Amino acid sequence: MLSEDQVTHIANLANLDLEESQVPQFQKWLSEVLDYFEILDKVDTSQVEPTFQTTGLMSVWREEDKAGETTTLSSSEALSNATQQDGKYFVTEKVL
């Protein structure tokens, strides 16, 4: 069972705001799912390599002469859905 502190820690890592009142509910849900994952311990994978993708493709390169055809967005297109923008930049909270 995850502790409430662990749940809060995970939420922080994930940049999610959890209300204090929500923590017990998430604690219950997450713990239930994590408990279920224990079934994987039954499988012997000591000699097994992981699979991260099924295509077998590696290092797919774009053709040199097609470089110019890459889709790009204009500044105004890229800014068009911004919460706050000043015509040239996305405007965000001060970080420093």
Add this chain to the structure above:
Amino acid sequence: MTTKLNELTIKESITGLKKKDFSSVELTQACLDQIKAIDKGINAFITVTGERALKQAEEADKLISKKREKAFTDQPLLGIPVGFKDIFSTQGVATTAASNILKDYIPPYSATVVNKLYQAGAVGVGKLNCDAFAHGASGENSDFGPTRNPHDLDRVAGGSSSGSGAAVAADELIFATGTDTGGSVRAPASFCGVVGLKPTYGRVSRYGIIAMASSLDSIGHLTKTVGDSALVLQITAGADSLDSTTSPTLPPNYSQTLEDTDIKGLKIGLPQEYFGDTLDPEVKKVVLHSSQVLEKLGASLEEISLPHTEYGIAAYYVIQPSEVSSNLARFDGIRFGHSRSDFGLEAKRRIMIGTHVLSVGYYDDYYLKAQKVRTLLISDFEKAFKKVDVILGPTVPYPAFKVGEVTDPLKMYMADVFTAPVNLAGLPALSIPGGTTKEGLPVGFQLIAPHFKENLLFKVGCVYEENKG
């Protein structure tokens, strides 16, 4: 013509348009009329692009008048009304992912698949409801209300491509796009009684489609017939320089492979693990009956084993939320979308599961372990395909349940038991309507084939459709 135009298949629509029995405008208007008449009760659509659609239909009609049959050689889906699951970016048209986070988002570009379908002449009727960010197996996780099953409005349409399944079943359009990460095209196909294709991972470009799990997302579609499904894949399949996971192998001519209707000697494997006690008896009956239809036509049925099936859900629900947590990190509420606090509960759950299992101290035990189990699941299928040509089984363990009936998240995850392993292996699968329960609820069965053997799925599926009686 006694059939209403919106009830036609793609094939029938093209025949009718070629013969000038009706126009694309009439066909599109029939779909729009149907949407107006019934969608309040079904809630398949988030956005209806009626005006745009009729303009596109007018252009299609002009081309048909000018070039007659040749118009369809150039544009094989000319004038055919389509709907896009609302995670497909459509330039200038709201793309919400059925989430409050993106309820005001208007993409500045379109997904490759959207562009391909438009270039093939399809008419975009609207954006279809789904579980928010494609997280779900029922359609109930939409921030725009659940989509209802047209066969019983008290029941779910299946998810996550809920609007897509329902809209096709309710003849609100002729075909719809969807995505399938753990079963999200096949489950609504099964629940709504339509055909749903999950192509091989890498067969269809994911560019411009809001990502869920990048090693699992498969771009599919829902249609009224198997033949229609082949027509759509012909357009959507192919390499894309904007998606480096797409296969460089050229797609075959899918419709041509349908001309061979002989399945004598075809070996069909029925996995014993897919027919256990958790399978609803009515679903079992329908699926077995479907296999017998194929057996009567000369295929041989063989019991096979996929021994790691019982670990599939756990492996999937470690890997998929991990990839989800990474993909949903981009929703920062700065460049687009609203604040992360607007994520729904299911999105938050999955982000947190993923974040936890990827974090320091847990990565090896969970994520790495799951990816090793994934290798074993893949190996199960590889061994099976040495013995049989195609695998047949249920799509979902039960027919559509009632809205609000399944409240436990883990119980909902179990709906993916027969579909998710296919995604982990990157295989293609097709869900086909097999029959109904006593209450009239549709039951689908799925065919699974080796990588890039969608033509085999279509062949067997078509033969089944022609002979099911």
